Amino acid sequence: MLTIGFIGAGNMAQAMIKGWSGNQEIQQVVYSPHAGHKVAESLHIEAKDSALEVWLTSDLVVLATPPAQLEAVARELQPGILIKPSVIVASVLGGISLNQLHKALGKTVVVARTLPNVNVAVNYGYTALAFDADVDADIKGAVAALFLELGRTDELIEEQFGIASAIAGSGPAFVAAFTEALKEVGVTKGLxxxxxxxxxxxxxxxxxxxxxxxxxxxxxxxxxVMTPGGSTAAGFDVLTKGGLNQLLLDTITATMVKNAEFE
Structure with missing residues (x-):
């Protein structure tokens, strides 16, 4: 039985918990000072009373707190790191690099920087992974295998996380907006x-x-789908000439610029 512990119980943590909930070989625990017990009850997992307790009972710990809380959480975890150094850390902290994670947690801790999106909740998500250069291939493979259960995953260099976040992380909101626009057109036309x-x-x-x-x-x-000169082609022509590609480029660029402000 593999135990995955969550420190933090926000939307992304809950999405990951839901995604792994179908695996009977995975036990999940969570700690959050405010929402931990409520989330644990709703998702049918175990709540812990401290971040340290999560560390000591887990094989892999997902750091899912607000980035500003990293230093405080790291200080609480130091005794656990000494007692149980084999725990692997998967960080979902936005804008927090591997170097920053090691500065807080220590150089010997095995850390994976992860960037999942909300679709992991239905095992159809996307997760970018980044590791230190010296991380063992078997460890990389084990971590990747876990995230493959949640959808697709790729190992990227950290410099690519900005664009991956804008497309995969923020993308569900943009796809949802497009879906809403399609719906509104349907209503306008009589549905x-x-x-x-x-x-x-x-x-x-x-x-x-x-x-x-x-x-x-x-x-x-x-x-x-399109027949040359047909109705779909007529609509597609309007879509492309209307500047769809430029609109998406502007959308993703604005997202990346805003993300960079938090790094």
Whole structure:
């Protein structure tokens, strides 16, 4: 039985807990001074009374607190690090580098910097991983295998985390906004709110699943749907000439600029 402990119980921690909840070989525990017991009860896992207790009972600890709390949490964990140095840390702290994590936790702690998105809750997420250069390949593989249960994962260099965060981390909000826009068009053109919502959601979800399962590139699928000179091609032409690519570039750039302010 592998024990994963969460220090922090916010939205991302809860999404990861939900994603791993179906694995009977994983036991999960959580500590948060304010929400820990409530989250543990709602997600049917065990609450601990301190970060140190989480460390001492876990094989892998997910740091999911606000970044500003890292120093305080690290101080509390120091006795546990001495007693049980084998624990692996997976940090989801935004903007906190591997060097900063080691400065707080110590140079000997094995740390993975992780960037999951909320879709890990339904095992269809994306997680970027970054490791120190000297981390053993077996440890990398074990950590990656855990996150593969939550969806897709790739090992990236830290310099790529900014763009990965803007696309994968913030992307669900942008896709949700596009889905809402499709729904609103449906309502405007005469559908009920309920039917329009289901139509938009199923179209977006089904298209994503189609591309993933058939391994088709987005434009290949688009070209399969379109008949030259047909109705889909007419709409697609409006979409592309309307500056969709530039709009997304501006959206992702604005996200990256704001993220950089917190680093």
């Amino acid at each position: 009920t709110d309920e039917v329009a919502a289901k139509l938009a959601e199923q179209t977006v979800a089904g298209t994503a699943r189609h591309m993933a399962q058939t391994k088709k590139a987005p434009l290949d699928l688009a070209n399969e």
